[in-house]
Structures are given as structure tokens and as C-alpha cells.
Amino acid sequence: MSASTILSRALSAIVTLLGVMVIxxxxxxxxxxxxxxxxxxxxxxxxxxxxxxxxxxxxxxxWQQFLVWFGQVLHGNFGTSISLKQNVMTIIxxxxxxxxxxxxxxxxxxxxxxxxxxxxxxxxxxxWAQRFIDNFNGVMLAVPDFIWGLTFVLVLGVLVPLLPISxxxxxxxxxxxxxxxxxxxxxxxLKLAFVWDVLKHMILPACTMSFPLAAVIGRVLKNxxxxxxxxxxxxxxxxxxxxxxxxxxxxxxxxxxxxALALTGVQFTFLIGGTVITERIFSYPGIGNLAIDAxxxxxxxxxxxxxxxxxxxxxxxxxAVDAMTAWLNPRLRHA
Amino acid sequence: xxxxxxxxxLTAVAHTIPILRDVSLxxxxxxxxxLVGESGAGKSTIAKAVLGILPPAIRIASGEIIFEGxxxxxxxxxxxxxxxxxxxALIPQDPLTSLNPARRIGDxxxxxxxxxxxxxxxxxxxxALELLNDVHIRDPEQVLRRYxxxxxxxxxQRVLIAQxxxxxxxxxxxxEPTTALDVTVQKQVLRLIRQLQRDHKTTLLFVTHDLxxxxxICDRLTxxxxxxxxxxxxxxxxxxxxxxxxxxxxxxxxxxxxxPEHSLRPVPEELIAELKREISA
Amino acid sequence: MPRDLRIWLGGGFILLLIVCALxxxxxxxxxxxxxxxxLTTMAPGQEPGYxxxxxxxxxxxxSRLIYASRVALTVAFVAAxxxxxxxxxxxxxxxxxGGWWDRVISRLIDIWMxxxxxxxxxxxVAVLGSGLHSVIAAIVVIDWTRFxxxxxxxxxxxxxLEYAEAATALGMGRGAILFREILPNVLPVVLVLLSLxxxxxxxxxxxxxxxxxxxxTDTPTWGGMIAEGRQIIYQAWWxxxxxxxxxxxxxxxxxxxxxxxxxxxxxxxxx
Numbered sequence: 001m002s003a004s005t006i007l008s009r010a011l012s013a014i015v016t017l018l019g020v021m022v023i024x025x026x027x028x029x030x031x032x033x034x035x036x037x038x039x040x041x042x043x044x045x046x047x048x049x050x051x052x053x054x055x056x057x058x059x060x061x062x063w064q065q066f067l068v069w070f071g072q073v074l075h076g077n078f079g080t081s082i083s084l085k086q087n088v089m090t091i092i093x094x095x096x097x098x099x100x101x102x103x104x105x106x107x108x109x110x111x112x113x114x115x116x117x118x119x120x121x122x123x124x125x126x127x128w129a130q131r132f133i134d135n136f137n138g139v140m141l142a143v144p145d146f147i148w149g150l151t152f153v154l155v156l157g158v159l160v161p162l163l164p165i166s167x168x169x170x171x172x173x174x175x176x177x178x179x180x181x182x183x184x185x186x187x188x189x190l191k192l193a194f195v196w197d198v199l200k201h202m203i204l205p206a207c208t209m210s211f212p213l214a215a216v217i218g219r220v221l222k223n224x225x226x227x228x229x230x231x232x233x234x235x236x237x238x239x240x241x242x243x244x245x246x247x248x249x250x251x252x253x254x255x256x257x258x259x260a261l262a263l264t265g266v267q268f269t270f271l272i273g274g275t276v277i278t279e280r281i282f283s284y285p286g287i288g289n290l291a292i293d294a295x296x297x298x299x300x301x302x303x304x305x306x307x308x309x310x311x312x313x314x315x316x317x318x319x320a321v322d323a324m325t326a327w328l329n330p331r332l333r334h335a
Numbered sequence: 336x337x338x339x340x341x342x343x344x345l346t347a348v349a350h351t352i353p354i355l356r357d358v359s360l361x362x363x364x365x366x367x368x369x370l371v372g373e374s375g376a377g378k379s380t381i382a383k384a385v386l387g388i389l390p391p392a393i394r395i396a397s398g399e400i401i402f403e404g405x406x407x408x409x410x411x412x413x414x415x416x417x418x419x420x421x422x423x424a425l426i427p428q429d430p431l432t433s434l435n436p437a438r439r440i441g442d443x444x445x446x447x448x449x450x451x452x453x454x455x456x457x458x459x460x461x462x463a464l465e466l467l468n469d470v471h472i473r474d475p476e477q478v479l480r481r482y483x484x485x486x487x488x489x490x491x492q493r494v495l496i497a498q499x500x501x502x503x504x505x506x507x508x509x510x511e512p513t514t515a516l517d518v519t520v521q522k523q524v525l526r527l528i529r530q531l532q533r534d535h536k537t538t539l540l541f542v543t544h545d546l547x548x549x550x551x552i553c554d555r556l557t558x559x560x561x562x563x564x565x566x567x568x569x570x571x572x573x574x575x576x577x578x579x580x581x582x583x584x585x586x587x588x589x590x591x592x593x594x595p596e597h598s599l600r601p602v603p604e605e606l607i608a609e610l611k612r613e614i615s616a
Numbered sequence: 617m618p619r620d621l622r623i624w625l626g627g628g629f630i631l632l633l634i635v636c637a638l639x640x641x642x643x644x645x646x647x648x649x650x651x652x653x654x655l656t657t658m659a660p661g662q663e664p665g666y667x668x669x670x671x672x673x674x675x676x677x678x679s680r681l682i683y684a685s686r687v688a689l690t691v692a693f694v695a696a697x698x699x700x701x702x703x704x705x706x707x708x709x710x711x712x713x714g715g716w717w718d719r720v721i722s723r724l725i726d727i728w729m730x731x732x733x734x735x736x737x738x739x740x741v742a743v744l745g746s747g748l749h750s751v752i753a754a755i756v757v758i759d760w761t762r763f764x765x766x767x768x769x770x771x772x773x774x775x776x777l778e779y780a781e782a783a784t785a786l787g788m789g790r791g792a793i794l795f796r797e798i799l800p801n802v803l804p805v806v807l808v809l810l811s812l813x814x815x816x817x818x819x820x821x822x823x824x825x826x827x828x829x830x831x832x833t834d835t836p837t838w839g840g841m842i843a844e845g846r847q848i849i850y851q852a853w854w855x856x857x858x859x860x861x862x863x864x865x866x867x868x869x870x871x872x873x874x875x876x877x878x879x880x881x882x883x884x885x886x887x
Contacts, residue, residue, distance in 0.1 A: 019727040027743050142871035144819045146826075147864050150842060154856055158849050232432035239386055240447055240498075241420035254437040269729075276734040277823055281846070291735050292827055295742045303739070310735065329437075 009322065013315040017308075024307045025066050029300070069304065078308075079301035083294070088305040092287060096309065097180035098168055099275050099286030105183075105202055106209035106271055113210065114217025118260075119248055121218070122225040134222070140215040145274045149208035149281040156204060166283035169198045205282045209274045213267055220263050224256040231255075258329045265321035269314050338401075339364045339506055339538045340385065345398030347380060347389075347562075354380050354393055355562040356614060362506075362555075367532060367539040369549040369570070371585070372559035378542045380562075382508050384408070385540070386425060387415050402506070420447045424499040426509040426528070430491035430516075434483035440494055441479030447502045466497040470527060489520040493527065500531055506538045513548065525552055546589050550574060558582050563614040580606055620880055626811075626873030633866060637685040644679035648836045651675055657852040669854045671844060677858055680836035684859065687830075687837045688866065690748065691821040695755035696813040702756060703763025704806055710764065711771025712798055721764065728761045737820055741829045751830050755817050762816075763809055770802045804881040808874050815870030822863055838863045 053059050060068070072079060078088035117137060124130040157165035164170075169182060175194040177185050183202070186195040228234065229252055237251045275288035283289070287306060294302040340362040347355040355377045362368045370378035383389045385400055385407060400407040403422070407415070427433040435443055441463060448459040460479070467475035470493040483491060492512060499507050509528060513521040529552040532539045541553055549556050549570060556573060558566040558581065566579040577583045584602040636643065645665060652674035660669040660677075668677040710721035737754045744750035775798065824830040825839030826846075833840060838859040845856025 016723075016726050019723070023727065024739070027739060138875070139868070142815070142868055143864065144816075144867065146819055146823055147860065147867070150846070150856065150860050153846065153849065154853065154860070158853055232427060232429060233435040235388055236425065236427055236433045236495075237435070237446075238388065239419050239425045241416045241418070241451060242446065243416070246450075251435055251438070255435065258437075270733075273734050276738070277826075280827065288735075292738060295735075295738050296827075296829070298742065307735070307739075 009319060013319070017311045017315060020311045021070075021304070021308060022066065024304060025069070026062060029062050029065070073308070078305040081294075081299055081302040083297040083299040083302065088301050091290070091302065092305055092309055094180060095285055095287050095290055098182070098284065099279070099288060101181060101183045102202055102205055102279075102284065102286060103209070103271050103275055105206040106213070106274075107268060109206055110210035110213035110217060110271075113214040115221060115253075117214070117218035118221035118225055118256075119253070121222045122229065122252075123244065123248060125226070125229075134219075137215050137218045137222075140211060141219065143212065145208050145212055146277055146281075148211050149205065149278050152204045152208055153281060163204055164201050165204060168201050168285055169194070170201075173197060201284075205278045205284050208278045208281070209271055212274075213264075213271060216267055217260070217264050221256060221260040224260045224263075225252055227259075228252045228256045254328070258325065261321065261325050261328065265325065266318075268321055269317050272310060272313050272317065337364050338362065339403070340540065341399075341401040342381065342385075343399045343401065345381070345384065345400065346396040347377075347384065347393055347398075348396050349393045353562055355384075355398075358398070358559075358562070358564055360557050360564065360567060362538055362540055364505075364538055365536050366555060367529070367541055367553045369541045369543060369553035369556040370559060371543060371546060371549055371556055373544055375561075376544075376559040377562040378544075378559055379510060381559075382425075382510050382540065382542050385508060386419070386423065387412075420504070421451050421502050422504050423506045423508065424502070424504040426492075426496055426499045426507060426512045428511045428514055430488055430495055431483075433495060434491055436483055438482075439479065440481050440483065440486070444479070444494060444498055444501065447498070451502060462501070463497075466501055467494070469500070469531065470494070470497045472497075488516055489524065492516060492520075492524055496524070496528060496531065500535060500537070503535055504537065506540065507532070508540045508542070510542045511544070514543075521548075522551075528552065546574070546585055558585070560610055561614045565610075581610055620876040622872040622876030623880065624876075626869040626871070626876060629865060629869035630873065633685050633689060633869075636682050637689050640683050640686060644676075644682045646676035646679045648675065648680040648683040649834055657848065657855075659852070660854050668858050669852070671841070671852065671855045672848055677841070677855060680841060681838070681858055681862060684836040684838045684841065685862075687748070687825075687835060688818050688821060688863075691751055691755065692814040692817045692870070695752040695759075695817045695821075696810055698752065699756045699759040699813060699817075700763050700806060700810050703760035704767050704802070706760065707764035707767025708771050708798065708802070711768035712775045714772075714775075718768075721768070725761045725764055728758075733758050734820075734823060737824060738827060738829060741824055746829055746831065748831050751821050751824055754824070755820050758820075759813060759816065762813065763806065766805055766809060767802055770805055771798055774798045774801050804877075808878040808881065811870055811874035811877055815867040815874070818863065818866055818870070 050059070069079070076089070078092075080086065081088050081091055084091055117133065121130050121133045121137075124133070153165045156162050169175075173194060175182075175186060175191050177189075177191075179185050182198045183195065186192075186198060234247060234251055237247050242251070275286060276291055277288070278284070279286045279288035280292055287309060290302070291306045291310075293299075294306060338361045342358060342360050345355050345358040346353070358377070358381060360368070370381060372378050380389070380393065384395065385402070387407065387410075389395070395408055398408070402418075405414075407418075410418075434440075441460065444463045444466065445454075445456075445459040448454045448462055449456070452459075454462065463479060464475045467478060472478055472490060472493055478486065478490070478494070486494070492515075496512070499509075512528065513524050516524060525548060528539070531537070532552075539553075541549070543549060553570050555568065556570050557564055558573075558579065560581055566573060566577070566582050568578075573582060574586065577586060581602070584600075584606055587600045588602060645667065652670070655663055655666070655670050655674040656672055658666055658670045658674075660667060662669065666676050666678070668681065670676055671680070706721050710718045736758050740754040740757055741750045744753055821830060821837065822839035822842065825837040826843045828840075828843065830837055830839060841859040842856055842863070845852070845854075845859065849856055
């Protein structure tokens, strides 16, 4: 992609991000529930309450509060969490890796599974097996991650207790890691027993998040594959005597992947949103779970910090998808 | 002259509509045979039947296609795949859509060499350069690295021609290979095909609607109308002394650059009606 | 008459739910709010009269399930319809009127979509306070974009077609064209989306009540029952299972209905 395209996309993204921040900022301050009164001990005096309010800058008019906050953000200061009494940035950075790893795992699973379904369905086109696969996929499309998560908890956590259904790792195991990237650091430092434990905790929430996306990818990619398979170059590939498998993977897939990516790319960002409820269901200590608590507790600084974080991740994913699409399409690459 | 392809009494239908009516023809080793006719005459269908790529709507009702002793219509798919590319190859009609836009020219050209002839990467690349030279492409190293959309129409068709000849097949089917090209390029490409065919002693089955093309490169020709063979024979003979009225009309319809006063004459209506009656008999 | 089985099955199930919701007092075997602390966490069939068992406060699961359909369906119909109206109007404005309308509305949609929808809904309900009205408002505020995007695209397409230009040539005002020419052609797409949106609304309500932010905790909701069931899943799995299955079937019904409608209305959609 040319430099000017990247620049204009970045600017557009920043404007969007600003819009998000303003909206959230205003929203939470229209709140009926008062966070200060939730924090303060009963029987505190009026002046104590006011002092606390002033300390969090909540006595200023809204627009001033925004400017103050914005200025602080530009200096990297996100303020202090009202409910957790810690620096917001610290809290978020502590729990962000867990969510990132989960989302990454879910994305990888969705890509693999979705592509597999699409390829198998293409290969079996015309048979009853293909019709079954496509219909089954259609049903899977309709099931939201909320229901998947609870079903997994029920079936694989309780009925047939195969896997853990809460937390990120067994608390009795201390792996002595430096970062919060349990999976990545664990793999790099070859702490395989630990990695296995972490994976066991991550599998169910990752499946929960990935199944709906996998179903979408499966359907979209199947459609684009069908479009590609009738093209002349596929016919010629057959006439060259290439095997069905080779045609599917080497000739067809790369042409089908590009439009499929363009259509499904936007859905990758929904994965980020999916973390919120999935982490809650599985008591997984990431920023999604944190966000729910922050909202319930009316923890304004934390809410703002989290929304900003989500917004940035969203934009980053968007740009990554755009870049990927451009890279995959040789025509765009040389344009 | 030994026959390489023998088509015997081939009849094909699409649901109830006849597409090919009892078509019989023979192509001998080393010769260039033209299948001539207007759109819908069935020439492409015959080519597709030989290659085994008939659309599902068209069904072979009866007949045989004998190639090297075997009936292609009865071959199991695995056996057919063995033949394709190695003993029978295709020069397709549209060079733009026949090349995979997502793969480099070099990769597409060396597919057959690496998979069927089991050449190493280096050998295949060397051979590919040789092939590109044979089709008169300048700067072949560059071209190998390029993607199809970076080449001109004429260059793409040359690549496809090189691809067809790459494994030295016994038979090459050319499905209107110059239709999608500029007129200026057409002549070069035709000459190229003819020359390569002679060099490799390949048998050529050439599908076209253009008698001018036939005159240039085909030894024998078969005239088709409505799925039925009207006339067959040596090109020079037929073009000078056409036996069938339709062939005459076709000739007359062709522009003659040496007789500019000879205006274009379309095939007369009564003839078409007669033909329709004749073939449904 | 649509022959698509999905329309009948999906629609039929929804109809069944509506009947349940309306006739709840008649068909529920017990009072959904009545607690019996002697009969807590009874398995289904263990205690006569409590067909699907009881929860941790001794309340009849089946009755709560039936009464909870009221909340679900109310939210589904009201929220989806309002979101549809809002989104369609804005989408029409953006797609047909274009220009400044389009720029502003499109930018608005972009900003909206930058939010994780679940987070936004939780945020909104927290802001607006719990209660049915906030849940509905939250859904409308979040999901109008779904309608707006599609309607905008359709309206843009329709506006380019000749009959719209012809109507302008005939002197019809833009408003008139919008309502009499464009809207009827956009309607099939909107109907399909509406059905799907109802399914989504049911889910959002369930998620919100799961997190404890929907109606008051006394009123039975599927999400609330599921939340409780999740807590006591090892002791009383049925408290989670039955509302979960009902929820799934409801969403499936709306989806099948939507898919069936899309298929049936296809000749109208393909233009």
C-alpha cells in the first residue's frame, strides 16, 4: 500500500477513535449512579465527599474534564481506578496479554476450521455430504458465542468434566514467568507442562469465540471458492492433469482467499467484543471481564481507559486486515 | 498415415437437444486438422469431449473417441489424468482468463515439468526458459517472475502455447486460440503454432470459425453445421472445390483482400433452412 | 404461500412462545416468584408438580421459564422494531439523499462499529439504569447501524436505477420518491433483517440479565436463570440447561424465519 493510503487510513482511524472517546466520556458522566458514593464509607461528611470528588476531578464541568483527561492521556497517564485503587494503565497492561492470547488463539482456530470446512464442502460439491455440511454450518452461524460458551461449560466442564471452566491456569502451579504472556513466554521458555495447563484453560473460551467466526469464514470462503472453481484457469489446470487436491489448494484457494478476506475481515474485530462475555462466562482474567466489573462499579477512569484500549485494538486489527488483503492480491501489490 | 484420433459416430445431447449428430472424423499423425463451423456448430463440444471436460449438461449418447488404442470416453478418471498434459494438451481460447492471476508465470509453466516429468526445480526452470525462447518471448527470465496481469495478451498466449508444448504431447487441441487477440498479433501466433507443430511433429486439432486461419495452417479440415459433419478433406482441395453448398457459402462470406469489389455475402436464408432440414433427417 | 419449511417452523415456534407469554398465568403450574426454601434445587421430576425442578430458592423452573418469555419477546419485538425504524430512516437518508447526510451518517456508523457491541450495551444499561426500557434503548442504540448500513447500500443502488430518475423527471419531490418508490423496494431486505435482529435482541437481553444489568432480579429472565445456573452448575445443572435450550431454540427460530424469508423474497431482492 502506498504511503499516502496508509496515512489517510491512520488519520481516519484517529478521528474515529476520538469520536469513540468523546461519546464514552459524555455517556458515563450522565450516569445516575455516583461512583464516589459507592466508594465512600457510610457516615462520611459532605466535605469528605466533595474532597474525594475534587480529587478525581469530578467537580469540573464535563468538557473541562475531557480536556484534562485528554491531556493526561497524551502523557500516558490514564488516571487511577476508582474501584481497584491502582493506576489504570497498570491494571490494563496486566490483564491485556491474557485477552490478546485468547483472541489470537480464537482467530487462528477460526481460520483453520473455517477454511477446512470450506475446502471440504467445495471438494464434495454435489453430494449429500456437502449439503449436510453447508446446512450444519448455517445452523452454526446462528448460534451466538454466548450460547456456545454456556454449552461448553455445561457439557465439557460439568457433564463430562474434561476441561477446566474458569481461570487462566492452575493457581497451584507457579511458572515463574516475567511477563503476562503465559502462552508465548511459556512456549519460548519451553515450560511445556505449564503451557499445557494454560491451553487446557484456554481451549473452551477460545472455541466459544471462534465457532461463530469459523462458520462465517466457512460460508464466505465456500462461496468464493465456488466462484473460482468455474474459472478458465481451473479448467486448464485440470487439463494439465493436476490432481484435485492440488487444484483446490494451489490454484483455487489463493484466488478465493482474497475476496473472502475482504468480506470477513471486518468480523475479526467482533472477536474483540466477544472477549467480554466469554471471559465472564469462563471467569477468565482478561480485559473483557474487567470491563464488565468496571461498568458495574461505575469506575470512570477504568472505563475510559478500557474503551480506549478496545478502540485501539479494533483499529489495529482493521489495519492489519487491510494490509493482509493488499499483500495477498498481487494486482494490488504492484499497483 | 496412421490415425492418432478416431472419432466414430459420436452423438451428444443436452437434455433433448442434439448437440452432435453422428460425428465421425480421423486425425492422422503429424497433421493439422481444422474443425470449422459457426458458433453452436459443435466444434468446441468435440474438443471438450476429447479432453474430458464436457459440462454436466451435455451427455454422450453414443460413439467412441479412440486415442492410442483406448476409448477416451470409457477411461476411468485416473487414467485420463495420466494422459492429460503429457499426451494430450490444450491451447485455450482466452489467454486472460486461462492463466491463474495469483501465480507467477514461471510456476504455472513448470507445473507439468515438475509434477509429471519429475524435473528438479533448476532443470524445470532451464527448460521453461528454453520454451519461452521457442515462442519468441524476449527477456524470458523477467517473464518467469511476472504475474499474468503484467503481460500483454499476445505474450500470455505465447506462454500458453509454450505450456501446451512443454511435455511434448502427441496431440494438441487448439480452441480458437487467436480469437481473443489483436489482428496484428494473430498472424504471428498462428505462424508460431504451425512452426512448433512441425518441429515437434505434433498432431494438431484446430477449432476455429475462421476459414482464413484454416487456409494458413491446416492440412485437412472438417466442416460442421448444427452438430453434423458436412464436408471433410484436404484444405487445398476443399477451398478450391468445395463440395457442399454451405462450404461454398462460407467461402463467399469471407472477405477477400485481393478482390475488394467482391462484397461480403452472408450465408443465404434458404440455405440455412435447407441445412436444418438436412441435418435433422 | 411460502413453501419454505423454515418459515413455518421458525414462525411456528415464535407463535408458540407468544402464546406462552400471553397465557403465562394460565399455563404456568406455579407462581414464578414464590420461593419454597424446603424444596431448593430439586431435580426435574423429583418433586411432583415441579416438572423441570427448582432453583436455589425453591422456585419452579418451568414457571419461571414461561414467564421469562414475556421479557424476551417484549424486548425482541419492541427493540428490534425501533432499531429497524431508526436504522432504516437514517439508512434511507444516507443512501438516497447522499451528500452531507451520507458523510455524517457514515462516519457515525464507523464510530459506532468501533465499539465492541457487548461492551457498549453493558455501558448503556449501566448509564440508563436497569429496567426494560434501558435494555430496549441499549439495543436500539447499538443495532440501528445494522439496518442503516444495509438500507443505505440498497437505497444507493435503487436511487441509481432509472425509475427513480424517471420519477424525478416527472416532477416528484425527493420525499415522495423516497417513500413511494425507494422504500417499497428496500422493504424485503429490511424484513429479513428484522427477523434476524429479533433473535439478536433476545440474546442481548439474555447477556445483560446474565451480567445482572437487565430488569430487576425478581422478574424471571432466561439470562438471569442462566446466571444463577452457572453459579450452581455442579449442584443443579438443570437450572442452566432449560433456559439455555429455550434461548437457543428461540434464536434459532428467528434465524430460520429470517433465512426462509430471505429465500422467499429473493426474486424481489435480486434487482
